[in-house]
Amino acid sequence: MKPRPLPSRPASAALAPGSRPRPGGIVAATACAVALAAVPAFGQVPVTLNGPPVQVRPYVPEPGLPEITIPQGTPNPFPSDPTRSSGDGSGDGGSSGGGGIVASSDALSTMLGQPWGAAAVANAQALGVNPSALAATCVVESGCQNLGGRVAQGAFQMTPSTYTAMINAAVAQNPSLASQIVPGLAGQMDPATESIAAAEYLLQGTQYLQNQGIANPTVLDIRSYYNFGPSAGANIANAPGGASMSAYLSPTVMQQNGITANETVDQWRASVSAKIGTAAGQSVVI
Amino acid sequence: MRVSHVLVVGLFCGLFSTTCHAQGVRVVRPVPGYMCMLLSPEDEQATVQSQLPPVLAGPSPSAERIGYPSGIVFVTSPLHQVAGYVEMLRLNGQTGWIEANHLRPWHPMNNTSSKCVPSLMSNGRLGADVH
Numbered sequence: 001m002k003p004r005p006l007p008s009r010p011a012s013a014a015l016a017p018g019s020r021p022r023p024g025g026i027v028a029a030t031a032c033a034v035a036l037a038a039v040p041a042f043g044q045v046p047v048t049l050n051g052p053p054v055q056v057r058p059y060v061p062e063p064g065l066p067e068i069t070i071p072q073g074t075p076n077p078f079p080s081d082p083t084r085s086s087g088d089g090s091g092d093g094g095s096s097g098g099g100g101i102v103a104s105s106d107a108l109s110t111m112l113g114q115p116w117g118a119a120a121v122a123n124a125q126a127l128g129v130n131p132s133a134l135a136a137t138c139v140v141e142s143g144c145q146n147l148g149g150r151v152a153q154g155a156f157q158m159t160p161s162t163y164t165a166m167i168n169a170a171v172a173q174n175p176s177l178a179s180q181i182v183p184g185l186a187g188q189m190d191p192a193t194e195s196i197a198a199a200e201y202l203l204q205g206t207q208y209l210q211n212q213g214i215a216n217p218t219v220l221d222i223r224s225y226y227n228f229g230p231s232a233g234a235n236i237a238n239a240p241g242g243a244s245m246s247a248y249l250s251p252t253v254m255q256q257n258g259i260t261a262n263e264t265v266d267q268w269r270a271s272v273s274a275k276i277g278t279a280a281g282q283s284v285v286i
Numbered sequence: 287m288r289v290s291h292v293l294v295v296g297l298f299c300g301l302f303s304t305t306c307h308a309q310g311v312r313v314v315r316p317v318p319g320y321m322c323m324l325l326s327p328e329d330e331q332a333t334v335q336s337q338l339p340p341v342l343a344g345p346s347p348s349a350e351r352i353g354y355p356s357g358i359v360f361v362t363s364p365l366h367q368v369a370g371y372v373e374m375l376r377l378n379g380q381t382g383w384i385e386a387n388h389l390r391p392w393h394p395m396n397n398t399s400s401k402c403v404p405s406l407m408s409n410g411r412l413g414a415d416v417h
Contacts, residue, residue, distance in 0.1 A: 162333045201334075208335045211353040213378025213411045230335045231325055231357035238356075238377055238413045241310035246396035247416035248357065250330075261396070266310060 105279035111135035111144050114155075119180070120195035125286070126174050129199040133219045133284045136276035137198055137226060138191075146191050155191040156198035163188045166197035166204070173200070201226065206284045209237055220280040223272050228253060241266035313415045314406045320375050321363040322392035322402035322414055329388055330357055341382035345371035352382050358414045359389060360404040375404070377412045 108131055111117045117135075124134040138144040141157035152159050158166070167187060171178045177196055187193035205225035209217040212234045225233030228249060235248045245263045246254060254261070259268060273280040324330070325338070332338050335354045342349040345368035359374050361384075366373040371383040394400040394416070405415040 159333065165334055204335060208354060211378075212356060212376065229331075229333050230338060230354065231330045231332055234356035234377060235358050235414055238311070238407065238409075238411055240312050240407065240413065240415065242312075243416055244396070247394070247400065247402075247414070250395050 105132040105135065105282065106277035107135040107139040107279045108132045110139050114144050114191065116155075116190075116192040116195070117144075119192040120199075123177065123180070123192065123196045124199045126177060127170060127196070127199045127203055128285055129202050130219070130283055130286045132279040132282050133202055133222065134195060134199050136219045136223075136279040137202065138195075140223070140227075140272065140275050144191075146189060148189075154188045154194040156194045158188065158194060158197055158201070160185055160188065162201065163194065163197045166200040167193070169204070170196045170200035202284055205230070205233065209234060212238070214238065217284050218280065219276065219282050219284055220269055220272060222284045227257065236265060236268075239265045241269070311413065312408045313413070314408055316415070317360075317375070317404045317406055317412060319363060320360045320404040322404060323359045323361050323372075323389045324392050325355060325357050325359060326388050326390055339385055339388040341374065341376060341384050342371070343382060345369045345373075345383045349383065352376075352380065355384055358392065358402065359384065360412060360414075361389070375412065379412060 108121075111120060111131075111134070114120075120134060120138075121131040124131040135144070138155045141152075142155050144155055146155045147153070147157065149157065154163075163185070167181065171181065180192065181187055181196065182190040182193045188197075202222055205222050206217050208230050209221060209225065214221060214234075214237060217237070221237045222233075224236035227233075228236065232248045232253075236245070239248060241264065243265050245259050245265060245268050246261060249257075249259065253259075254263075329338055338354040340351040341353045341355055343352050344350075353376060355374070356377060360376075362373045362375075367386055368383075370386055372386045372389060374382055374384050376382055392402045394402075400416050403415045403417075405413055407413040
């Protein structure tokens, strides 16, 4: 049997000139509009702005407008995802392919709260380092404050020799960074400049740990390298959680870093994770 | 060869990384045929990896450089020394050679009677079980 076509109504008939809509149609349309307005669309996710929007820093004055003062610090532009990995101190001593997370973190927000924070983020990215890893470093080292010291100095608490080696290596790797560097050892006390050296150190540490078989080192993994150097760094990153830190560090180093005699690797990891929060489980490199 | 065990566990962790990541590292079993040594005190002070003695693919200064050692070095037991180089096992299971004059006998840093046993870890890598 040949199917009968459904009766169609020409489009012009819907709003034919001079025609009047039926009252029942008006009531129905109004009811639909009210219903749609009262109930949010399914799948629509309300977005609440947390803090002020990212500020644009004007560098060209516009005639006729008053001068605008931008407060120091920049809101965190990276999306926060609470379902991502959080540092709970139960580090596995190197995540064999378990990392790969690059996201926002409490540490990143802390660093971005500094006048130099946005520059540090850009420097980290220029070297292929996760900004949260860099932020976690300054949080642990100095609370992201530009501190002096007898040996280690600055927001990232680098020694002069390490700073010099890393800043040179960073510029060799990415020559575009040279224009942003405060020359000489004075750069060590310029947090934006020191962030370049610190990011390079994290990068080299990552390469070292990868060479030891830790395929995708996390921020927690790299912490022992940054804190204790390459010699103990790999051993601690790969140590069983119940082992004593004193098995890998000399009493002098333990004392200098405030590590108690009976502190286990897991306890040390937990103390680091408590400081850097969600950054702990993230990858060092991007 | 012991390395095959490392690779098998490593492959497992690679495939099921979530499982391996969620659990802390634990010692699976000792790796026979190796013992712990330490880098020299000067090497332990290294702040960048390039200050460490290289691990070479063979017992010769012209051999390919395959990496750098960690502070605790796993060497063959009994010691296998050729032309001033000692055969060692890296944490990733790869064998290499390191200059003998950069090594010293292992001793517990905390002056206890602890022992260091090269061991296979639950993450598939090698590690030092100091107990």
